Amino acid sequence: MAGHSKWANIQHRKGRQDEKRQRIWTRVVREIMVAxxxxxxxxxxxxxxxxxxxxxxxxxxxxxxxxxxxxKATGNLEGxxxxxxxxxxxxxxxxxxxxxxxxxxxxxxxxxxRHIFSKYGGNMGTEGSVAFQFKHCGQLFxxxxxxxxxxxxxxxxxxxxxxxxDDEGAIxxxxxxxxxxxxxxxxxxxxxxxxxxxxxxxxxxxxxLAGDDAAKMQKLLDMLEDLDDVQDVxxxxxxxxx
Numbered sequence: 014m015a016g017h018s019k020w021a022n023i024q025h026r027k028g029r030q031d032e033k034r035q036r037i038w039t040r041v042v043r044e045i046m047v048a049x050x051x052x053x054x055x056x057x058x059x060x061x062x063x064x065x066x067x068x069x070x071x072x073x074x075x076x077x078x079x080x081x082x083x084x085k086a087t088g089n090l091e092g093x094x095x096x097x098x099x100x101x102x103x104x105x106x107x108x109x110x111x112x113x114x115x116x117x118x119x120x121x122x123x124x125x126x127r128h129i130f131s132k133y134g135g136n137m138g139t140e141g142s143v144a145f146q147f148k149h150c151g152q153l154f155x156x157x158x159x160x161x162x163x164x165x166x167x168x169x170x171x172x173x174x175x176x177x178x179d180d181e182g183a184i185x186x187x188x189x190x191x192x193x194x195x196x197x198x199x200x201x202x203x204x205x206x207x208x209x210x211x212x213x214x215x216x217x218x219x220x221x222l223a224g225d226d227a228a229k230m231q232k233l234l235d236m237l238e239d240l241d242d243v244q245d246v247x248x249x250x251x252x253x254x255x
C-alpha cells in the first residue's frame with residue numbers, strides 16, 4: 014500500500030543523530046540501566062535489555078561499559094537511579110509531540126521541557142492529551158530501491174503487521190512491539206538491512222508543515238532532543254526540510 018513520503022524526515026533525523034553521536038552513549042547507558050532494573054540483568058530473558066545492548070554495540074560502546082551499567086542497575090554496583098517520565102504537548106499547527114525522558118531529578122526535567130515548549134511556540138499538555146494519536150509499534154525503514162517484494166514476503170512471514178511503500182520508494186515495515194526483534198532478525202538474515210529499526214510511537218495521522226511553521230517546529234523538536242534528560246521525541250508533523 015502507498016503512504017505519504019517520510020524519507021526526507023528520516024534522513025534528517027539520522028543526520029541529527031550523527032551530529033549528536035557523543036550524546037548517544039549517555040542515552041544508551043540510561044536505557045541499559047532502566048531496562049536491567051525493570052526486567053533483570055540477563056539479556057536472554059529481557060528483550061528490552063537486548064535492544065539496548067544492540068544500540069550500545071551500534072554506538073561502539075565497550076562491552077565492559079555495558080556490563081558495568083547492568084551491574085549498577087541490578088544492585089551489584091552503586092549507581093544513579095533513573096525514572097522514566099513521559100511529557101505530552103503541542104507544537105506548531107497543533108502538531109502532537111511526545112517527549113520520553115529518563116531522569117534522576119524530575120523537578121529539573123519538567124522545568125526544562127516546559128521551558129522549551131513555551132519558548133519555541135509549543136504548549137505542554139496533560140498526561141494522555143496526545144498519546145492516543147500514536148501507535149506503539151516496531152518500525153523498520155528501508156531505502157528506496159530495496160526489493161519491496163522480498164521485504165514484504167520475509168517481514169509478513171516473520172510476524173509483521175504491515176509493509177508500506179511511500180511516494181519515493183522507501184519501505185516501512187510495522188510490527189507489534191513483541192514481534193519487532195523476530196522480524197528484524199529475519200530481515201537481516203535475508204540480507205535486508207534497515208536504515209532505521211526501532212520500537213517507537215508512530216503517529217496515526219500527520220500534519221503537514223512548511224515555510225516558517227516548519228522551521229519553527231524543527232527548532233522546537235531539535236531543542237527538546239538536545240535536553241540531557243530526553244531519550245526520545247515523537248511527533249506527527251511532516252516537516253518539509255529545507
